[in-house]
Amino acid sequence: MKEKNLLAELAAYLFSASNGETGRTPSERELAEHFSVSRGQIREALAILEAMRIVERRAKSGIYLTTRQASVEAMALFAKAGVPLDPIQIYETVELRKIHEIKAAELACSRATEENYERLREILHESELRLDAGEGIAKEDRDFHLEIVRATKNSVFHKVCSVYYVMGEQRLPIYFQDPARGRKSHAEHLQIFDALLKRDGNLAQALMSAHLQGVEGYWKGLIQGHTEDAGKTLAPA
Amino acid sequence: MKEKNLLAELAAYLFSASNGETGRTPSERELAEHFSVSRGQIREALAILEAMRIVERRAKSGIYLTTRQASVEAMALFAKAGVPLDPIQIYETVELRKIHEIKAAELACSRATEENYERLREILHESELRLDAGEGIAKEDRDFHLEIVRATKNSVFHKVCSVYYVMGEQRLPIYFQDPARGRKSHAEHLQIFDALLKRDGNLAQALMSAHLQGVEGYWKGLIQGHTEDAGKTLAPA
DNA sequence: CCGCCCATTCTGGTATTACCAAATTTCAAA
């Protein structure tokens, strides 16, 4: 057991080892023994999981899963640990992305500064280099979309979006495995960038909407094929 | 010092006691002594703050503030501790609310179930009782808006919105101090509820937009009067 | 056989102590 991922490993283990009826998990002492760490380490991890509202620690009673439904933070955590998320939640996240980013594209048209444009140019340039090298553009895709959100000059907006982009770190590479998808995505990014340059809010909005519609369709198709084996199986360490 | 808010108190203290240049904070041992708790307690709190990306713990070196810009989680935390937020961030949050909730109202029109309607009825009824008693409707207002988001049947959406509603727990009561504001807000809620019942997406969207426009205007006015003394002053314990 | 009560066990909450190794600081020698 590599200690670095104690938090993620613990989260996954709690789900697999908890009482299905009550949601009660093994005690701190048992967990400490299972992971071969001190109780203090377990308590630190549990404190974080409690702050994320994944578990609830009841004094003198035990540790309980607060819900079978993972929190946003938990989803990001599980994604990092390689724990499959409920496909429904993936789809919901895409829907939320549409709500956020279509509006972000519109706002960015009136608020983007030269700094944003410069950063977007860099990202698009990097994308081309990677595509020419036959590589995926997972990171560049995320950077592009988040930079547009940043261009709204609403820092809260940007932080909220950053949260669920963390979740995609494991999935985006899959999406961009197909070079054709990377090319298509990049071409659409260029169009969106043009609209931003022209500060044409309606056009940017429409292009972003179409762009995300494609993403949504991809996941919808993928999810329908994996509805039964994905999800609930929270892989133990 | 009441132990219950160690996390919030600690967060505030770290900002006030950190080195302005390097962002280095007092050591764990010093913090433990300052708050009269064991090092273990401090470490649990720091683990949470680190997970929130508020601080960074460098082995054998020290604890450092990662940024002067608070994360969304940190904002919620500070709000609970009574630490004033940057007025700009309050305004940004309202803008994000508009993006979220106008769309939520539209989606809810096509997805709301009888359960949602029933819950909304309860909340509206409770609002009236409290208004008649001359009390504020901070909690009911939050419940009403969050229930509409819940009616979109997008759990990720709901969780994201819940995060920043926590921040309002300290401010909404101020907003509803004026009984007239409560009455006006409640009347608008009733209109929105009617639109939801009729499943008229466009109407619901328009009403929600107007409703939030009023909220935005309130904060804008309040902020402009407090721009200089609010913010940066992170009150110590 | 069922239900109630009490003693035992378990559990989280907290504090204390101790070591380690690396980072940091101190300070004297060059």
Add this chain to the structure above:
DNA sequence: TTTGAAATTTGGTAATACCAGAATGGGCGG
């Protein structure tokens, strides 16, 4: 002033102990 080695500080981790309330199990009474 510069340099470099020694002393100190710091986070990381483990082990132990005690508390008080919750959970549990068994025996007693009905």
